[in-house]
Amino acid sequence: MTGTRLDLDRIRAARHVIDPVFLDSPLFRCDPLGHRLGCAVSIKLETANPVRSFKGRGTELVTSQLRDGAAVCASAGNLGWALGWSGRRRGVDVTVVASRRAPAAKLDRIRALGTTLELVDGDFEAARERAVELARQRGVRLVEDSLDVETCEGAATIGLELVDRVSPGDAVLIALGGGAMATGVGHVLKELAPGVEVICVQPAGAPAMTLSWRERRVVTTDSMATIADGVAGRFPIAAVLDDLLQVADDAVLVEEASIVAGLRLLLEEAGVVAEPSAALGVAAVLEDPGRFAGRHVVTIVCGGNADMDAYRRWAGF
Missing domain, CATH: 3.40.50.1100 (Rossmann fold)
Structure with missing residues (x-):
């Protein structure tokens, strides 16, 4: 192949x-x-x-490389919840950026983990742009689903x-x-x-x-x-x-x-x-x-x- x-x-x-x-x-x-x-x-x-x-399979690999580190991601909901879950398990400080239009149930579950959640106007692409900006400002890992x-x-x-x-x-x-x-x-x-x-x-x-x-x-x-x-x-x-x-x-x-x-x-x-x-x-x-x-x-x-x-x-x- x-x-x-x-x-x-x-x-x-x-x-x-x-x-x-x-x-x-x-x-x-x-x-x-x-x-x-x-x-x-x-x-x-x-x-x-x-x-x-299924997102936890990937976030487990990401956070295994970032023990006691920090990460930012944009998410429609599932990646953010998974990254927050894996991050909490491994001591990784996670910030999730999501659209205000994302399903409320997904956003509530991210918050329930204690994960930092920032909401933006617009769609997922607006959240992605903000996540890139935050990662650059803070000098931390930007987790990009599919690209990573x-x-x-x-x-x-x-x-x-x-x-x-x-x-x-x-x-x-x-x-x-x-x-x-x-x-x-x-x-x-x-x-x-x-x-x-x-x-x-x-x-x-x-x-x-x-x-x-x-x-x-x-x-x-x-x-x-x-x-x-x-x-x-x-x-x-x-x-x-x-x-x-x-x-x-x-x-x-x-x-x-x-x-x-x-x-x-x-x-x-x-x-x-x-x-x-x-x-x-x-x-x-x-x-x-x-x-x-x-x-x-x-x-x-x-x-x-x-x-x-x-x-x-x-x-x-």
């Missing part, structure tokens, strides 16, 4: 650094969901950990947990935002299970990375509109795109109605409360059932930090 920034030996070694509470997350065949979707479906449940998302290879290689440990459970012809559906999970899991699968199709899924309302993958160059967007806040960005990172081009077989866009339908199906048929970003894989099958008919599909449920008032509206109760 053409090289990426990631390294399989480092990914394997990461399992000895990451707190075991984030490793070996549940992976199970969900026949009721598969019956509804017309294919065999396995769920990789990345919500069964203290921060309810540790965040990708932490997420890649999910791939190590999948390779013995997939076969050639299977498809693994991965939510695509900044690209850490997609490049990480994709790298491992292409190295160790090359016959498996790696499909990235992004909301049509926040399509920048998918458009970039299709055109093989960075494509930015002026705005974004999606309930899947965890994958909503407008400015793809060139180095991450280069990695993604090596490991993704396809990148697809899905509509908001399909994301909501995916949330409902995960709740009704799997008993899983997922945030919108985590329902993207199910949404992709709903929009193109013929592509997946009769196949084995693995969907990574990457987070469960939904705003519950909004979730009740989406789920219809």
Whole structure:
């Protein structure tokens, strides 16, 4: 495989650094969901950990290098909670910058850790600009999700947990935002299970990375509109795109109605409360059932930090 920034030996070694509470997350065949979707479906449940998302795998690697240090990050919520959790465990002083529009539940959980939280007007990109400024002013580590290879290689440990459970012809559906999970899991699968199709899924309302993958160059967007806040960005990172081009077989866009339908199906048929970003894989099958008919599909449920008032509206109760 053409090289990426990631390294399989480092990914394997990461399992000895990451707190075991984030490793070996549940992976199970969900026949009721598969019956509804017309294919065999396995769920990789990345919500069964203290921060309810896969982000802790990467922040464990970052903070292992910063014991008793300090770090700043921009976050839509999940990275900030994970970095705060890992930072508290290792004595790292963490500041999180987030948009005021971020889900209140995610912001409350960051505050509950005692992590410093600064809110800004605008979207995630405004938070990213402020985080860069703070890190420069303070002379501390700026943690940039997806750009920092540790965040990708932490997420890649999910791939190590999948390779013995997939076969050639299977498809693994991965939510695509900044690209850490997609490049990480994709790298491992292409190295160790090359016959498996790696499909990235992004909301049509926040399509920048998918458009970039299709055109093989960075494509930015002026705005974004999606309930899947965890994958909503407008400015793809060139180095991450280069990695993604090596490991993704396809990148697809899905509509908001399909994301909501995916949330409902995960709740009704799997008993899983997922945030919108985590329902993207199910949404992709709903929009193109013929592509997946009769196949084995693995969907990574990457987070469960939904705003519950909004979730009740989406789920219809």
